[in-house]
Structures are given as structure tokens and as C-alpha cells.
Amino acid sequence: MIIKEAAFVGSFVKMEQYPVPDMPEIAMAGRSNVGKSSLINTMLNRKKLAKTSSTPGKTRTINFYKINQTFYLVDLPGYGYAKVSKKERESWGGMIGTYLSRRSSLQEVVLLVDCRHDPSGEDKQMYEWIQQHGFGGVVIATKADKLSRSKLTQQLRRIRNQLGMPKEAVILPVSSLKKEGSEAVWEALADKLKPLTDLPDELDRDLETIELDRQ
């Protein structure tokens, strides 16, 4: 899969400042530190396009990345970070809620969860919202390199059950550290975008079975 052009468009706090909604958007949601920025960098094959940090709560604005002049990947601020004031938490929640409920160009919301942990209450709420609003409910299990193969399989099943994912919804393990799994994410997103955009043919590939190389 080749990305011809991936541009960081900017960080925005207020709806009025967001780019004109003239292209489909795919939003990435998840709790702080789940690995959203790392995954975006891996997907776009860039080291530092999205800022990553071991300190949770780095992403406090909504970041837009324009891909191939055809759609936006949208990095939402991570929720569930305990060490910020209640006021700040509410303002993040408000920002995410406003974006998700009012953005006319939103086509899909992808939920990221850390594969090592059971989904939090907020993850479950987010997934419920995603389902209720008619999105496909692609779930990404991050940091797959941290678990053995058998433990990962077990955890994927647990996450699926706890989120109440329907049979047809996909859960995809990824490791940004090992650069594994992002092709499958692209495939899942391409399925959503194909009817709406002129995506390049390079995206049109059979989904390969991903073999994560773990210790």
C-alpha cells in the first residue's frame, strides 16, 4: 500500500476552525496512551508526523491528516486520563462529543484499545455510541508485541465479548513498535472509503493474514 501524500493539516480545538468538511473523515478514538499517534505514524510511514509520548494526555486537540487528497484521518484527544482537572476532562469530552455528533463528513469511527487490558467503561460507552450511530465498529487492539500469541488470541476474544462486538465487526491486532498490522487497518478503512473516494489502486489488495512475531 502506497501513500502518495500525507499532510498534517493542523490541530484544532473549536468546530469552527476545523477544515471544510468536503472530504470523508475517519476518526480514531481511544483512551490516553493507547497508541493512537504511534499507529497514525506507522500507517503513514512517518516517524514523527503525529506527536507521541509516554506521558498520557499528549493529544489535547483534534488533529487532521489529509491523505492522498481524498480523505482525512482524524486523531481525537485521548479520553480517560485521570491526572487532569475535572474542567479539562469535561472540555475534552465536550470536544469529542461535539465532533462525533455534528461532523457531517464523518464516515467511520475506529476504536483503539490496549490489547493487554479489558476495555474500560469509557471504551464500552464509546463503542456503544459507535454502534448506535451506524458505524462499522472497527476495533484496533494496540501494543500487540506486549503479549504472547496465545495470550493475544485470548485477549482479543475477551475484548470482543466485553465490547459486545457483533460477529461481522473486526478486531485487528497491531504493533506500532514492530510496524505490524497496519496494512490490515488500511484494508478495513479502504472498504469504507472505496465507495466515496478515488482511492488509488494500490489500496486494492487482498487482505493478508497478519502474523505478528512475538516472543
Ligand SMILES: Nc1nc2c(ncn2[C@@H]2O[C@H](COP(=O)(O)OP(=O)(O)OP(=O)(O)O)[C@@H](O)[C@H]2O)c(=O)[nH]1
Ligand atoms: N510496546 C509498544 N509500545 C507502544 C506501541 N504503540 C505505542 N506505544 C507506546 O505507548 C506510549 C503512548 O503512545 P502514543 O502513540 O503517544 O499514544 P496516544 O494514544 O497518542 O496518547 P495520547 O497523546 O495520550 O492520546 C508511547 O510511549 C509509545 O511509545 C506499540 O505498538 N508497542
